[in-house]
Amino acid sequence: MRTLATRFAGIDGMIRLLALFIGLAVVVAAPFAIWGEHTDRLWSTAALVETAGDSLAYAWLxxxxxxVVDLLIPVPNTAVIAAGGILYGPLLGGAVATVGLVMAGLVGYGASRRFGRPVARWLIGEDGVEEGERLFANSGGWLVAASRWLPILPEVISCMAGLARMPFHRFVLAMLSGVIPLAFAFATAGYYGADRPLLTLVLAALLPLPVWYVIRSLQARATP
Structure with missing residues (x-):
């Protein structure tokens, strides 16, 4: 009986966790739906290069x-990264984009871990919070690594990882597994004027998972 009750509690917690995920996704997606078309024009690759081209000493900022502000307002990340590649080349441009994407992930993770826990308990209850902890303890690295190339999901997953108190070092390593391929793939595409955006997207989407697998394997071997 107790086992059955525990199982039902777990199912209820998962439903509550899914509701929180959908709610966060709606909040993050709302600015894209309202202002996305305008910001796509404002911060297109060509517009950014034209605006920042004469100020290379500050364009990286x-x-x-x-x-980073993509957490709050809709910013076409890949267009910004491609502009960095045009301005600074694939290596430095990729490095600059990596810093920006990592900072965005850290802000979402840190703010949610520090301030979001009471709100999450109020919205989804202790069962939902515990279910989130179990999910990110088991599969959090894969979720973080695989979500980086998708719209909206990186912000949502970073916040969920913070709420679930995913270990900081694991979050950072998983995030880097997804961020680095994304940053350097699109910076390279911008620099060389790649006319194969689908290939760039495929590389950014598929590389994070084997990278995270290698990192996990190395960590497992290093653990006595």
């Missing part, structure tokens, strides 16, 4: 700032 603009790129990082845009990638």
């Amino acid at each position: 603009i790129i990082i700032a845009l990638l």
Whole structure:
């Protein structure tokens, strides 16, 4: 009887967790639905290069700032990263984009871990919070690594990881597994004027998972 009750509690917690995920996704997606078309024009690759082309000493700050504020307002990340590649080349441009994307992930993770826990308990109850902890303890690294190339999901998953108190070092390593391929793939595409956006997207989407697998394997071998 107790086992059955525990199982039903787990199912209820998962439903509550899913509701929180959908709610966060709606909140993050709302600015895209309202202002997305305008910001796509405002911060397109060509517009960014034209605006920042004469200020290379400071353009990297603009790129990082845009990638970070994507947590709050709709910013076309891939266009910003491609502009960094055009301005600074694939290596430095990719490095600048990596810094911006990592900072965005850390802000979402840190703010949710520090301030979001009471709100999550109020919205989905202790069962939902515990279910989130179990999910991110078992599969959090895969979720974080695989979500980086998708719209909206990186912000949502970063916040969920913070709410679930996913270990900080694991979150950072998983995030880097997804961020680095994304940053350097689109910076390279911008620099060389790649006319194969689908190939760039496929590389950014598929590389994070084997990278995270290698990191996990190395960590497992290093653990006595």
